[in-house]
Amino acid sequence: MNKYMFASEAAEELRKEIAYSAKQWGKYHARQYRDALRQKIQTICQNPLLFPLRNDILTGIRISTFKGNRIVYTFIEEKKLVVILAILSIHQNIDESQLKKRRRKTH
Numbered sequence: 001m002n003k004y005m006f007a008s009e010a011a012e013e014l015r016k017e018i019a020y021s022a023k024q025w026g027k028y029h030a031r032q033y034r035d036a037l038r039q040k041i042q043t044i045c046q047n048p049l050l051f052p053l054r055n056d057i058l059t060g061i062r063i064s065t066f067k068g069n070r071i072v073y074t075f076i077e078e079k080k081l082v083v084i085l086a087i088l089s090i091h092q093n094i095d096e097s098q099l100k101k102r103r104r105k106t107h
Contacts, residue, residue, distance in 0.1 A: 001045055001046060002045040002046070002048060002075070002080045002081060002082055003045070003079075003080060003081050003082070004041055004044070004045050004081065004082040004083070004084060005081065005082075005083055005084070005106065006083075006084045007083060007084065007085050007086070007102040007103075007105060007106050008105070009085075009086065009098075009102055010072075010084045010085055010086050010087055010102070013086060013087045013088065014037070014087050017033075017069065017087060018030050018033060018034055021033045033067070036066075036067075037066060040064065040066045040071065041071070041082075041084070044064060044071065044073060044082055045082050048062070048073075048075035048082050049062075049075070050064075051063060051064040057094055057096055057099070058096050058099050058100060058103070060074045060075075060103075061073070061074055061085070061099060062074065062075065063094075065090065068089060068090055069087055069088060069089055069090065070086070070087070070088045070089075070090055070092075070094070071084060071086075071087055072084070072085045072086040072087075072088065072094065072099065073085055074103060076107070083103070083106045085099050085102045085103060085106075086098075086099065086102065
């Protein structure tokens, strides 16, 4: 199976999302959210081409929705690596320049 890694900014976004979930709905809910997100990432790793390319945002970017969030990622086929670039609320705009920076750091 493919491996995955988080861009450092995406890891921080995830940490904040889990902390927010714990504050709003409790630790049990936050753990459920985290575990469900892990399962979603496993699905992405098993079939990284499942979700559509979003070349209109940035070449090679794919987006999967998860609850009230978007998981923005790219797949480096030669490394068999899924790079999670961002975990954003569905209400947040996707900043192309930020994604470019994050992708450059991980390649």
